[in-house]
Structure formats: structure tokens, C-alpha cells
Amino acid sequence: MQLDDLYRRVIMDHYKNPRNHGTLEADAVTIKLNNPTCGDSIALQLQVENGLVTDAKFSGEGCSISLSSASMMTEVVKGKTFDQALELADKFSALMKGEPVEFEDYEDIEALSGVNKFPARIKCATLSWNALRKGIEQQHE
Amino acid sequence: MNIAAIREQFPILHQEINGHPLVYLDSAASSQKPRSVIDAINRYYEKDHSNVHRGVHTLGSRATDAYEGAREKVASFLNAALPEEIIFTRGTTTALNLVASSYARNACKPGDEIVITQMEHHSNLIPWQQVAKATGATLKYIPLQPDGSFTLADAELTITANTKVVAMTYVSNVLGIVNPIKEVAAIAHRNGAVMVVDGAQSTPHMRVDVRDLDCDFYAFSGHKMCGPTGIGALYGKKALLSKMEPIEFGGEMIDYVDLYESTWKDIPYRFEGGTPIIANAVGLGAAIDFLQEVGMDEIDKHQRQLAAYAYDRLSELEGVSIYGPKADRAGLVTFNLGDVHPHDVATVLDSEGIAVRAGHHCCQPLMRFLNVSSTARASFYLYNTEQDVDQLIAGLLKTKEFFGHAIG
Numbered sequence: 001m002q003l004d005d006l007y008r009r010v011i012m013d014h015y016k017n018p019r020n021h022g023t024l025e026a027d028a029v030t031i032k033l034n035n036p037t038c039g040d041s042i043a044l045q046l047q048v049e050n051g052l053v054t055d056a057k058f059s060g061e062g063c064s065i066s067l068s069s070a071s072m073m074t075e076v077v078k079g080k081t082f083d084q085a086l087e088l089a090d091k092f093s094a095l096m097k098g099e100p101v102e103f104e105d106y107e108d109i110e111a112l113s114g115v116n117k118f119p120a121r122i123k124c125a126t127l128s129w130n131a132l133r134k135g136i137e138q139q140h141e
Numbered sequence: 142m143n144i145a146a147i148r149e150q151f152p153i154l155h156q157e158i159n160g161h162p163l164v165y166l167d168s169a170a171s172s173q174k175p176r177s178v179i180d181a182i183n184r185y186y187e188k189d190h191s192n193v194h195r196g197v198h199t200l201g202s203r204a205t206d207a208y209e210g211a212r213e214k215v216a217s218f219l220n221a222a223l224p225e226e227i228i229f230t231r232g233t234t235t236a237l238n239l240v241a242s243s244y245a246r247n248a249c250k251p252g253d254e255i256v257i258t259q260m261e262h263h264s265n266l267i268p269w270q271q272v273a274k275a276t277g278a279t280l281k282y283i284p285l286q287p288d289g290s291f292t293l294a295d296a297e298l299t300i301t302a303n304t305k306v307v308a309m310t311y312v313s314n315v316l317g318i319v320n321p322i323k324e325v326a327a328i329a330h331r332n333g334a335v336m337v338v339d340g341a342q343s344t345p346h347m348r349v350d351v352r353d354l355d356c357d358f359y360a361f362s363g364h365k366m367c368g369p370t371g372i373g374a375l376y377g378k379k380a381l382l383s384k385m386e387p388i389e390f391g392g393e394m395i396d397y398v399d400l401y402e403s404t405w406k407d408i409p410y411r412f413e414g415g416t417p418i419i420a421n422a423v424g425l426g427a428a429i430d431f432l433q434e435v436g437m438d439e440i441d442k443h444q445r446q447l448a449a450y451a452y453d454r455l456s457e458l459e460g461v462s463i464y465g466p467k468a469d470r471a472g473l474v475t476f477n478l479g480d481v482h483p484h485d486v487a488t489v490l491d492s493e494g495i496a497v498r499a500g501h502h503c504c505q506p507l508m509r510f511l512n513v514s515s516t517a518r519a520s521f522y523l524y525n526t527e528q529d530v531d532q533l534i535a536g537l538l539k540t541k542e543f544f545g546h547a548i549g
């Protein structure tokens with residue numbers, strides 16, 4: 001068990017300097033999710049226009065893995081269509097299963113591949129992505 | 142107490158985790174099992190198993206004797222007056238839910254009160270919320286002091302003539318506080334209420350005497366006291382249990398069944414519908430034998446010493462916050478390491494072979510009281526040593542260093 005597999009420098013950088021941390025205008029889609037096993041919580045906000053995620057911000061409490069994952073997710077999802085965003089979420093699930101996945105021009109996420117070797121922490125990493133899925137599914141309804 | 146000899150009896154302790162000897166500091170969540178308990182369960186399945194209370198054959202009576210023998214062991218372990226005051230359940234949670242559903246839902250009406258504390262485990266909190274919702278009774282909390290304890294004066298003020306149930310943990314699984322159950326039970330009785338005790342954390346560690354405490358119900362889990370998972374018990378005073386209706390219906394719990402009406406067996410069987418958890422009850426009996434051989438007073442002393450030692454050593458670490466009072470604590474220490482998230486603390490410790498718990502410990506309202514979203518917890522049992530605590534401290538120093546570099 002190599003801690004460095006989990007705590008890559010990129011992850012620590014997102015944890016220390018979270019991107020898109022904060023809140024959006026009141027009309028943004030807001031999804032609040034908890035991790036019931038540990039009490040961590042995230043509030044994800046998405047600004048959506050014509051099937052496009054134009055902006056994303058998050059707030060909440062969590063460990064280094066859940067917060068850095070949220071930071072990366074909000075960065076990559078901006079400017080994506082709903083379908084593209086869901087495709088990214090699927091890719092992220094595959095990454096958590098240990099499958100080799102590339103995130104093309106946004107490589108930071110690949111740093112989270114090590115979480116796969118720490119099964120207890122996968123829930124931390126997926127919290128913000130689950131919020132993203134939920135937010136987009138709400139828009140489809 | 143010869144710890145080396147005790148450790149010898151726990152096969153699971155002798156292994157490496159991530160290249161380091163295992164340091165198991167999560168016994169408050171679930172304890173490890175000695176060889177004698179594992180063997181008792183195996184022996185039961187290899188030699189004695191059959192269903193209970195119905196067979197005329199030899200195995201039927203062996204299994205029945207083993208199961209009822211375990212009930213007698215539990216009764217004498219808790220100093221209950223009678224074996225039929227012990228109802229086998231899956232654990233503390235099911236036992237408390239049984240009291241809530243069978244006793245409290247019938248005893249409470251609008252205007253009545255149920256009194257608990259904010260340090261309760263969800264298992265001794267949500268059932269009462271549900272009873273309050275279903276009956277219109279009011280759920281009240283005895284206020285807590287800054288260190289998480291409460292005063293008897295506040296208990297006196299909160300418990301009134303309208304109170305029907307007072308439910309409280311004996312030992313807090315987060316704060317290590319040992320609550321004054323006997324005194325609170327006296328206040329409850331003076332006001333005509335019943336006293337329900339969550340014994341999940343006390344039963345493994347200290348001598349428990351339900352008659353001396355004068356509690357009306359007492360719940361505990363086998364898996365936290367060297368026994369198997371899936372078995373625990375509810376103690377209830379005979380006079381109360383005899384008036385309670387079953388909440389699960391079916392085989393084994395009936396007396397006479399007609400097409401439209403049926404009658405129930407006496408206690409405890411009317412609360413044990415279906416084939417009971419026979420092998421695990423036998424395992425629990427073996428766990429009680431094991432603990433009594435070591436001596437409950439010895440175990441109590443040992444776990445308190447370890448907690449006091451851990452408290453002192455942790456206090457020396459810069460940036461550590463410890464929750465709960467310093468004095469008189471049971472065998473666990475809950476803490477946070479600066480602003481490193483407890484998950485991250487637990488993962489780094491795990492990489493060193495050290496198992497601690499991180500999270501809200503099924504006590505979300507208490508976390509809110511402490512103003513944290515989660516904490517790390519090291520909990521001790523009879524097989525832990527001061528060296529385990531030293532390992533923990535070394536692991537925490539490593540965590541600090543690791544995260545100090547990583548997040549500055």
C-alpha cells in the first residue's frame with residue numbers, strides 16, 4: 001500500500017487550492033449530497049443553458065480526496081453538454097474500477113486513479129460526480 | 142493480566158497489514174474473537190447442531206441445551222434475576238428497537254415525553270424519534286456541558302412527571318464518558334418513567350449489574366465483546382416484558398394458533414419468532430466465559446489505563462484536539478489532527494498497519510454539538526498494549542509530516 005499512489009501532488013494541490021469553490025447565483029441548479037458513512041457533504045451548483053453546463057461551483061466539507069475530486073470535476077465539466085458530462089462521469093466510474101481511462105486535455109483527474117487501490121476511499125472520490133449526475137438527470141426530467 | 146498470553150489467543154492479531162504488524166484500535170466498532178469462541182461455534186456445528194425447542198431427538202436437545210445455556214450465561218453475566226428476562230436479538234440496535242416498538246409505542250401518547258441525550262448513538266436516537274412521531278410524544282434532550290457530559294441537576298430538570306421513557310448510553314462511543322445510570326434511573330423511577338440503557342460500549346468492558354443499576358431495559362451486542370456478529374440481547378424486567386406484545390409473529394413464538402386468533406408463548410420466546418441465532422448464541426456464551434476468566438474488573442482497569450495513557454500521549458502532539466473529558470474515561474480516545482481530515486488520518490495510519498475509525502461514529506447530532514463533521518477514534522480492548530498506543534503516536538507523527546509537506 002503506497003500512500004503516494006493516493007496522495008499525488010496534483011491531488012494535494014487541488015485540496016489546498018480548490019478550484020471553483022464557492023456558490024453561484026440563486027437560479028443555478030443546486031444538488032446537496034451527503035456521504036452517510038462519514039458525514040461529509042457537498043453542495044454542487046451548476047449553471048445550465050440549452051443543455052450546456054456553463055459554470056460549476058461547489059462547497060461543503062470533506063477529506064482531501066472528496067474535495068480535490070470536486071475541484072477537478074467542476075473544472076472539467078464547464079462548457080460541456082449534458083451528454084458529454086455524463087460520459088465523463090462514466091469514465092470516472094471506470095477509473096475508480098481500476099480501468100485505464102484518459103481524460104484527454106484534462107489530465108488532473110487521472111491522478112485519482114490510485115484511489116482504486118483504497119476501496120474505502122472510493123466513496124469519497126465519487127461524491128461530487130454523483131452530485132453531477134443527479135443534477136443533470138434533474139434537467140432531463 | 143497477562144496481555145501476551147491473551148494476545149496469543151486471538152489469531153487475527155498475528156498478521157501484517159500493508160507490511161506492518163497489525164495494530165487493531167477499532168474494538169469499539171467491533172472486537173476481535175479469541176480461539177475459544179471460534180472453536181465453540183465450530184464445535185457446535187460439527188457436533189450439536191439442529192433446530193431448537195422442537196426436536197425429540199438427541200441433537201435437538203443438545204442444541205436446545207446449548208442455546209438455553211447461553212441465555213443463562215448472559216443472565217448471570219448481567220446479574221439479571223431470571224434467564225427469561227434475557228431476549229436474544231441481533232444486537233443492540235434490534236434490542237432497542239424492540240423496546241421502542243413493543244413498549245414505548247404503546248406506553249406513549251401526545252403530551253408524554255421521551256428523554257435522551259445528544260451523545261446517543263443513532264441506534265438509541267432514531268427509534269425514539271420514530272416513537273415520538275408515531276405517538277405525538279415529545280422528544281427531549283438533557284443539555285450537555287461543553288465537554289459533552291451532563292449534570293444530574295439538568296437530568297432532574299429535564300425528566301418530569303410526563304416522562305414515560307428515559308433512554309441513555311452507559312458509555313459514550315465517542316466521548317468515553319461513563320454516564321451515571323443508577324442515579325438517572327432513580328430520577329426516572331421517581332417520575333414514573335422506565336429507564337432504557339444502551340449497553341453496547343459498557344458490557345464489553347466493565348462489570349454490569351442490571352439489578353444494582355435498577356434499569357428496566359438493557360441492550361448490548363455480542364460482537365463488541367469477543368462474541369460473534371449477529372447476536373446480542375435485551376434484558377428487561379419480567380413484570381414489563383410480560384405485559385409487552387410481540388412485534389414479530391410466526392413460528393416458535395406461538396402458544397396456540399387458530400384460524401383467526403392465536404396466543405403467544407411466555408417470555409422470552411414470544412419475542413424470538415423464527416429459528417433463533419443458535420450458533421451465535423453459543424459463541425456469545427463462550428465469549429462470556431472467556432471474559433469472566435480474564436475478569437471484568439481487570440479488563441476495566443486495563444482499558445482505562447490505556448485510554449489515560451493515550452490521552453496523555455496524544456495531548457503532547459501539537460495541533461491535536463481531543464473530545465470528551467480527561468478524567469474517568471472508558472477505553473477510547475476520539476481526536477482530530479489539526480485540519481487533516483480524519484479519513485486522511487485513517488488512511489495514512491492504515492498504511493502503517495494501524496486500524497482506527499474515522500467518521501461520525503453514528504453520532505451525527507453529537508458531531509454537530511462538537512462542531513466537527515467527523516473525527517478519528519482509537520479504541521482499546523483487553524488485547525491492546527501501551528506499545529500499540531506508541532505505534533499510534535508514531536503513525537500520527539508520520540501523518541502530520543506527510544500532510545504538512547503535502548498541504549503546507
Ligand SMILES: Cc1ncc(COP(=O)(O)O)c(C=O)c1O
Binds near residue numbers: 362
Ligand atoms: C453506543 C452504541 N450504541 C449502539 C450501537 C449499535 O450496536 P449494533 O450495531 O451492534 O446494533 C453501537 C455500536 O456501534 C454503539 O457504540
